[in-house]
Amino acid sequence: MRPINWGIVGLGRIAHKFTQDIRLVEGARLHAVASRSPEKAAAFAEQYQATHHFGSYEELVNCPDLDVVYIATPHAQHLENSHLFLKNKIAVLCEKPLAMNSREVDQVLAFAKSHDTYLMEAMWTRFFPTTKESIALVKSGVIGEVKTMRADFGFHKAWDPSDRVLKKELGGGGILDIGIYPLFLSLLFFGKPKEVIAKSTKHRSGVDDSTAITLIYEDEKMASLYCSVSTLTPVEATVYGTKGSLKLHSRFHQPKTLSYGNYYEEIITKTTPYLGNGYLFEIEAVGNDLRSGKKENDLMTHQMSRDLMELLDQVRKAARVTYPQDAI
Ligand SMILES: NC(=O)c1ccc[n+]([C@@H]2O[C@H](COP(=O)([O-])OP(=O)(O)OC[C@H]3O[C@@H](n4cnc5c(N)ncnc54)[C@H](OP(=O)(O)O)[C@@H]3O)[C@@H](O)[C@H]2O)c1
Incomplete structure (x- = not known):
């Protein structure tokens, strides 16, 4: 090799x-x-x-x-x-x-x-075996037709004005930093929405702090997403279908464990451990x-990066979160 x-x-x-x-x-x-x-x-x-x-x-x-x-x-x-x-x-x-x-x-x-x-784009989430399995399971129809999803990503950032996450000029703020993960998942399971609703609160540093996002799709489908740089949240994602649901356990963006099953029946849980911090899968893919x-x-395509940024732009527009780069 x-x-x-x-x-x-x-x-x-x-x-x-x-x-x-x-x-x-x-x-x-x-x-x-x-x-x-x-x-x-x-x-x-x-x-x-x-x-x-x-x-x-x-x-x-x-x-x-x-x-x-x-x-x-x-x-x-x-x-x-x-x-x-x-x-x-x-x-x-x-x-x-x-x-x-x-x-x-x-x-x-x-x-x-x-x-x-x-x-x-180093969207490492795409390369975890558990992510791949969740996509295959949903595609197989095990939860029926997908209808809704919920996903959150929040951490508590201690006050430090020098931290890039809190610095507007470095692209700081929750949406671009961590909101990107629930949004990425929404693209994987639902594709592009027809409507984007989002509201943000502002951090005292000037960047977007917490953002609630609702995405509406054709055929009465919906995603409810959340991100925050000031509150620690479970960092879980669940996709709900007409027959059952599938959950990516915390932290869903670097997943090891998923659970799925029909509503009212026994849930199946699977864990796929990995070595190190979880970057090995994307390193291997690039090699x-x-x-x-x-x-x-083939998995993290250029078109996927385009779609992801288009969605991030739509969320920022709805939530009125701007950067100097937008005006150029
Ligand atoms: N995939 C993931 O799991 C993951 C996790 C965290 C972050 N990220 C992404 O990785 C990127 C870096 O995040 P990080 O948390 O590692 O940030 P960080 O700790 O602040 O490190 C960023 C590094 O960038 C360099 N840099 C270049 N221009 C800079 C500037 N004007 N101000 C400050 N630093 C500058 C510095 O390295 P030198 O001083 O050595 O030049 C700095 O140490 C972000 O885009 C973030 O979205 C990804």
Whole structure:
């Protein structure tokens, strides 16, 4: 198996977790890391035994034998950082959300196409065996025809004005950061809604805090979703059908356990454990894509990234949550 050499861009919280999982994947290697700070890059490289480290993202572009970069910077930087590597024909796995709005998503997808280079949004939820099984079960009709779903994602963010989640200029706020997960699930099970209703409260930092979302579909279907950066919620998702329901247990965006069954009958519960932090599945998927010369993943497609951002835009519009990037 051809080894895939990974580079990491932006050495914050998620970069640590992702890097820990690279070593769990056969044929994946931590090759290089890049930070805006040379000291941070050197320390990170030492901690995880990276071959190369760089004190700027630009320097990583010229790193020899680099196959793919994982972009783990704040949302507002995703477009610029992805472009840097795509224009140099280096494959990109970019953290969610792929960019700030649909205009930016169209731009970055166009970059990938014009440079004929691999790009995937790191929507890791799509690659868990439990997610795949839940989709197959719902498709098999085990809960009947899908009618409604409920999903929530809330955490309690302690007051820290320097945290990217609370900084408007970095794309902070609940909708883009975690609302994206229930919305992603709604696309998987229901497709695009015909109507989007959403209301947000504002955090004292200025970003959107808690948001209640109702999505209405053709054929009298509905999704009821919630996200919050100030309240810890169960982080569960349940899809209800005409015969029964299926639940993705907490935390549903990195699922291990699902339960399903007919209403009034015994519920079946299945757990599929995994190693590490759960990033191994997307790391493996990207490696397989690169080995087979693909420019796009079959599950987390470019169209899915477009649809997801279109939905995020609709929710933000309804909830009146804007960013400077929207006006450009
Ligand atoms: N898939 C998941 O499970 C998951 C979980 C959490 C977050 N995420 C996504 O990953 C991205 C990063 O999240 P995080 O929680 O890891 O953030 P974080 O801890 O704040 O780290 C972000 C890193 O980006 C770099 N950076 C570049 N420009 C920056 C700027 N202007 N201000 C601050 N940092 C800047 C910094 O690295 P250097 O100083 O090294 O350059 C920083 O450490 C977000 O887009 C988020 O949506 C995904």
